[in-house]
Structure formats: C-alpha cells, structure tokens
Amino acid sequence: MKHFYIYIGLFFISIGVYAQEITLTQIDYRQDMLLAKEPIITGFEGSSAIVEFDTLIDTPAAIAYYGVPHTEGKLTTPRYRKSAKGIYLDEDQTKHQIKMDISKLEDVHYDTGLIANNGGIIAYRIEVFDPRIQTTRAYDRQLRYKREGKPKTGKYTSLVTLTEGPFVDLVTHNSAVISWETDIPTKGTVHADNREFYL
Secondary structure, rough: OOOEEEEOOOOOOOOOOOOOOOOOOOOOOOOOOOOOOOEEOOOOOOEEEEEEEOOOOOOOOOEEEEEOOOOOOOOOOOOOEEEEEEEOOOOOOOOOEEEEEEEHOOOOOOOOOOOOOOOEEEEEEEEEOOOOEEEEEEEEEEEEEEEEEOOOOOOOEOOOEEEEEEEOOOOOOOEEEEEEEOOOOOOOOEEOOOOEEEO
C-alpha cells in the first residue's frame, strides 16, 4: 500500500511532506486471521479482472460477487449483480485466484456509465469459507479500470484505485494534512484553491 501525506498551507500556500518514522511490529497469528496476503488485482485476461490472494490455511475455493457502486440515493452497499468462483494456484489450497468478467456489467441492464465512460469503478466482495469456525468471511474491495474499444472486445486495463481516504487531518488555522492509500505505488496530486500540490 502507498501512503501519501501532503501539507497544504491554506493562507500562505506552502507544501511539504509530512514525515514519520515507521516501526514495523510482527503480529502473531490469531484465530480470527484468515488472509496471509491481501486481495490485489494482478491484471486483466481479456475482459476479466484477475484478483489473487493467499490464505493462512487451506480453504474451499472463494467466490467473488461484483457489481457497480450506488450513484444515487442513500443506499451504501453496491449492487452485486454477478459472481465468479475462484481456483487454486497451488496444491495446498492457500493461493487463490478469481477472474471477474467485467464486460458482464457493461450491459444496459446494469450500466451506470461504464459503457459511455469507457470504464469506471467496480465494487467486489470476496467470500472465503473459514473451516475453523464454520462460517464465511467477507472482504470488500474496489477496482478502477478503463477500456479502449468496445465492451467485451476492447482492451481492459486496471487503474490506480483508492483503498483508504482521502482524509483531512491535523487541521490548523493555516494548514492541513491530506492522506490516502492506493492499491499500488503511485504519485499523487492535490488540487486546492486553483493550485496543484505534488508529492
């Protein structure tokens, strides 16, 4: 995950990097832990987004439910219209892969701008059965993508996706810290008061 901290002076317009020394602490295994490696989008195969993750123990093949986020109203959960079952990438059943065919959402019945905008944001939920407690664990994520060409036959590419934030912290009379996380390392820009601030 990539963290950004940008300092913006609101009155005298200045910028700097908020630096903090990071100390890593080993986290001991707990019974409530299941993922050994967070779900990440590794690319596209045709119109199918490939998500991979690892579990600490053998689990049944996971299922991903995916759809479009709500664009209107007060509902806060996405419309999970489609699903895809995962496969194993090893014999131990701890390395998982799921292919979500995004073109299935580029349809007049589900579309909320994915066709006209040549892409957009997809929300997905991965459900993994934890045999230790006989229940399913759910992990909600998002994918941002673009498409060159027509739906189903065009070239699909994943884009940088915000995973946390942006947040505004440490606000004073003349400054603030803006921070966010992305799924891959990238450079960021903040636009404020008709100006651009770069990391």
